[in-house]
Amino acid sequence: MIHAHVSSWAIALILFFVTYFLLKAGKAKGHKITSMILRLFYVLIILTGGMVFINIVTAGAFQFMYLVKVLVGIWVIGGMEMVLAKTKKGESAKGMWIMFIISLVLVLYLGYDVL
Numbered sequence: 001m002i003h004a005h006v007s008s009w010a011i012a013l014i015l016f017f018v019t020y021f022l023l024k025a026g027k028a029k030g031h032k033i034t035s036m037i038l039r040l041f042y043v044l045i046i047l048t049g050g051m052v053f054i055n056i057v058t059a060g061a062f063q064f065m066y067l068v069k070v071l072v073g074i075w076v077i078g079g080m081e082m083v084l085a086k087t088k089k090g091e092s093a094k095g096m097w098i099m100f101i102i103s104l105v106l107v108l109y110l111g112y113d114v115l
């Protein structure tokens with residue numbers, strides 16, 4: 001399940017950048033399709049991550065940091081959505097980019113180093 005989780009967020013990250021550049025290039029139809037697929041991958045990330053989390057809990061291996069990891073994971077998804085929403089409105093997405101990058105670095109650190 002962890003492989004499905006890693007594949008889901010890796011594909012989501014690629015789709016996020018593709019959607020961002022399509023938006024920037026003014027390709028309305030293209031970005032609509034990729035952002036819909038991106039949202040499907042959000043669901044996959046949450047489902048696979050949720051299943052990994054349930055496995056950890058039922059195995060009796062729960063640690064507080066796993067919960068933090070889950071919350072930061074959801075925050076990354078929120079970050080991607082907010083960057084895209086601001087960009088779509090034509091507003092500056094600088095603050096959202098900073099938030100997204102911080103949450104992404106944090107989630108990778110929590111996923112690979114701390115846990």
Ligand code: HEM
Pocket residue numbers: 002005006009012045046047048049050052053054056066069070072073074076077107108110111112115
């Ligand atoms: C884009 C968002 C996310 C990213 C980039 C991400 C990244 C990661 C990474 C790098 C790992 C470690 C993989 C490994 O050990 O091989 C991981 C594990 C995990 N993720 Fe996510 N994740 C995200 C979202 C989520 C969400 C939304 C949830 C929960 C609903 C979640 C739950 C988990 C759990 C429970 C683990 C296992 C922790 C461990 O054993 O290290 N993740 N994730």
